Amino acid sequence: MTDILHSPATTSESTNRKIVTPIPGPKSVELHDRRVKVVSEGVSELFPIYVDHAHDALMVDVDGNQFIDFTGGIGVTTVGHTNDAVVEAVRDQVGKVTHTLFGLVGYESYIRAAELLAEHTPGDFPKKSVFVNSGAEALENAVKIARKFTGRTEVAVLHHGYHGRTNLTAAMNYNMHPYGTGFGPLAGSVHHAPNSNPFSDGLTGEQAAKATITHLEKRVGASQIACLVVEPIQGEGGFIIPADGYLNALVDWCEENGIVYVSDEVQSGMARTGKYFASEHFGIVPHLTTSAKGIGGGLPIAAVTGRADIMDASHSGGLGGTFGGNPVAAAALVAVFEQVESRGLLAEAQRVESIMRPRLDAIKQRFDSVADARGKGAMMAIELQDPATGEPAPAIVKAVQQFALHQGVLFLTAGTFGNVLRFLPSVVITDEQLHEGLDVLEASLEAAIAATAAQ
Numbered sequence: 001m002t003d004i005l006h007s008p009a010t011t012s013e014s015t016n017r018k019i020v021t022p023i024p025g026p027k028s029v030e031l032h033d034r035r036v037k038v039v040s041e042g043v044s045e046l047f048p049i050y051v052d053h054a055h056d057a058l059m060v061d062v063d064g065n066q067f068i069d070f071t072g073g074i075g076v077t078t079v080g081h082t083n084d085a086v087v088e089a090v091r092d093q094v095g096k097v098t099h100t101l102f103g104l105v106g107y108e109s110y111i112r113a114a115e116l117l118a119e120h121t122p123g124d125f126p127k128k129s130v131f132v133n134s135g136a137e138a139l140e141n142a143v144k145i146a147r148k149f150t151g152r153t154e155v156a157v158l159h160h161g162y163h164g165r166t167n168l169t170a171a172m173n174y175n176m177h178p179y180g181t182g183f184g185p186l187a188g189s190v191h192h193a194p195n196s197n198p199f200s201d202g203l204t205g206e207q208a209a210k211a212t213i214t215h216l217e218k219r220v221g222a223s224q225i226a227c228l229v230v231e232p233i234q235g236e237g238g239f240i241i242p243a244d245g246y247l248n249a250l251v252d253w254c255e256e257n258g259i260v261y262v263s264d265e266v267q268s269g270m271a272r273t274g275k276y277f278a279s280e281h282f283g284i285v286p287h288l289t290t291s292a293k294g295i296g297g298g299l300p301i302a303a304v305t306g307r308a309d310i311m312d313a314s315h316s317g318g319l320g321g322t323f324g325g326n327p328v329a330a331a332a333l334v335a336v337f338e339q340v341e342s343r344g345l346l347a348e349a350q351r352v353e354s355i356m357r358p359r360l361d362a363i364k365q366r367f368d369s370v371a372d373a374r375g376k377g378a379m380m381a382i383e384l385q386d387p388a389t390g391e392p393a394p395a396i397v398k399a400v401q402q403f404a405l406h407q408g409v410l411f412l413t414a415g416t417f418g419n420v421l422r423f424l425p426s427v428v429i430t431d432e433q434l435h436e437g438l439d440v441l442e443a444s445l446e447a448a449i450a451a452t453a454a455q
């Protein structure tokens, strides 16, 4: 197999990429050696590098190697690493008050953050929010609120979905490993139904919705279901975009049966797809929307936002937690929304798609192993299969990721079968950085496919 892991990096002419040591460099190796002594083995170590600083779409490790970042820390730094306005808002806030616990002593930024989410999440009805610290915590609370509002217990989710690493959200995930293996017993009352994946199932939205609804009606009973939790574009599952009409049919079914429709926009939300929330692409209005990742611009904050009557179903004191909506994170959220508005970042996400889509389509035409190219805005992906058998090709995906790392570009994988390369760059990435990263993608695919074929 060609030793693509150590091919000399061709970055000397680049102002965006700079590889000045072996990967990992000596300081990263030293940090790794310290890490293994004090950090649980349970925490993954995907890239063997350690960051020193980052800004916009570029990241520099402790050895001075510079990378174009197509991961965004899994879709968090949508407005860019160390976005200037976010940094300024955090700096202004952190010296004034860092914590009170909003349920004890309130502060304006929590309220402003809730006003922004009420304004920009889908739906023109009165909306309220509660803030928590992670996407999983938002999903946990969305389920609590739906159960309280309906008086029902059962939770419906879709195949290939992902919702977190807590006991309940691990039960809601499609992939048991690595999120739930050995951590059980996981929460009950969670029911998995078929999703819509037109690339692989060939079903129309109507046909796929019938399959989903029939499964839930027969296996659970609509009258028992508190909520149906759906990612409008499934993220960890591989950037799966449902067939036209699928989500609309699910929302209608929920409306008809008193089921709370929860749109999990943790990965697809906050300008990522060129809309504030991906639900807008499909013309659906969820009852509740969960958000996290990009809303905080790198600071940990997550939210459940939705119909005021549903959000108010909880008794006072039923929702909360120590750090939820922390003043510093809330200030960052407000800055993120201001950045999206003032810099036209929805259009920037569309610019990213306008550059990536034709190049990914061309890559699909060039390489038989690339079976699909898909996505919306700055949430694009390619799916790799063995052209002879149609089986998933995760080995090539991993090899591409490794080769690109050594060429100064960070790519993420995804997909139930690990055969998807997903791209989550910040929407402030430059055209030049996009094209350079895609050049490396193409070279990495060529090297990885050749190396795999030579095995």
Ligand SMILES: Cc1ncc(COP(=O)(O)O)c(CNCCCC(=O)O)c1O
Pocket: 074, 133, 134, 135, 136, 137, 139, 162, 163, 164, 165, 231, 235, 236, 264, 265, 266, 267, 268, 292, 293
């Ligand atoms: C749709 C959707 N809902 C919920 C979550 C969970 O958000 P947390 O902030 O990671 O808890 C996610 C987080 N996805 C990245 C997980 C990374 C990892 O843990 O290895 C998501 O994408």
